[in-house]
Amino acid sequence: MSDTQQKVKVWDMCLRLFHWSLAVLFALSAYSAFQDKFGIYADMHFYAGYTILILIVWRFIWGFWGSETARFRHFVGSPTAAIKHLRSMITGAPYREVGHSPLAGYSVLLMLLLLLAQAMMGLFATDGMIFSGPLSRDVSGELSSDLTKWHKLLGLILIYLIGLHIFVICLYGFVKKANLVWPMIVGSTRIGAGQSAPTLRSNWLGLLLFMVAGGVVCSLVFLL
Ligand code: HEM
Ligand code: HEM
Numbered sequence: 001m002s003d004t005q006q007k008v009k010v011w012d013m014c015l016r017l018f019h020w021s022l023a024v025l026f027a028l029s030a031y032s033a034f035q036d037k038f039g040i041y042a043d044m045h046f047y048a049g050y051t052i053l054i055l056i057v058w059r060f061i062w063g064f065w066g067s068e069t070a071r072f073r074h075f076v077g078s079p080t081a082a083i084k085h086l087r088s089m090i091t092g093a094p095y096r097e098v099g100h101s102p103l104a105g106y107s108v109l110l111m112l113l114l115l116l117a118q119a120m121m122g123l124f125a126t127d128g129m130i131f132s133g134p135l136s137r138d139v140s141g142e143l144s145s146d147l148t149k150w151h152k153l154l155g156l157i158l159i160y161l162i163g164l165h166i167f168v169i170c171l172y173g174f175v176k177k178a179n180l181v182w183p184m185i186v187g188s189t190r191i192g193a194g195q196s197a198p199t200l201r202s203n204w205l206g207l208l209l210f211m212v213a214g215g216v217v218c219s220l221v222f223l224l
Contacts, residue, residue: 005190006191007189008191008198008218009198011185012065012070014199014207016187025048026052027050029045029052037131055098057213058212063112069198076104076106082103089103095178117154118151127148138224169181181194
């Protein structure tokens, strides 16, 4: 296979920027969540959360109109494909995916849905004193208190889930000798014979759609 390998772009720049910004913002959200919630930590929690919301809304749009490797229909396959991939990984087959594997596809979708739910619930959350999401007064006190409980619980679940995500990426590196991190940084990887290069969309389109996502979230949060 090594003779016929060629280097191709698998992740467009927008998706890579999305991923690493999300990683930094998530760390800030999680860190600030456990500090005293006034001053800089409250601002950090809110603004990191709003930006995560914009990023996730953008990611869902990109999942339908973005580059081939970013599209849901490209990487969310049948459960059978995911199980087959898991089996082949256990039995020692080499990693040969262009984009997310059928198993990673499910975990990506789960992470995106839970992050969306988390950031949305944050908008309605309140500590009952000074630290309140911008929409917490637009719903009943009971609903806001329930959403706050779910927001706190899901926050913890997400911290474990993202920890697992990083652990699995390390496992692929150490056990399967598949470096998935480098392509997520530089965008390119090597593909073998019989595999074709994915079609990537323009970064300008990504930027335009990011502005659309920003507009949608800002009107939801600040104008409603
Ligand atoms: C040092 C920390 C991290 C590393 C090394 C890392 C690495 C990676 C890699 C290599 C992929 C591509 C997996 C594949 O090839 O199928 C990926 C995807 C992904 N990661 Fe991370 N990650 C990190 C932190 C995070 C954090 C903190 C989050 C979320 C808060 C996150 C969310 C995601 C998501 C949503 C995807 C799917 C990308 C997409 O298609 O939208 N990652 N990560
Ligand atoms: C994905 C992004 C977010 C993550 C990971 C996250 C995580 C968390 C966590 C873990 C807690 C619980 C802290 C504790 O137990 O003391 C929390 C509390 C809180 N979050 Fe978030 N959050 C996010 C986004 C948001 C957003 C967008 C808002 C509102 C704009 C928000 C508003 C709040 C509020 C008001 C509380 C306080 C609840 C209380 O102390 O009773 N969060 N967040």
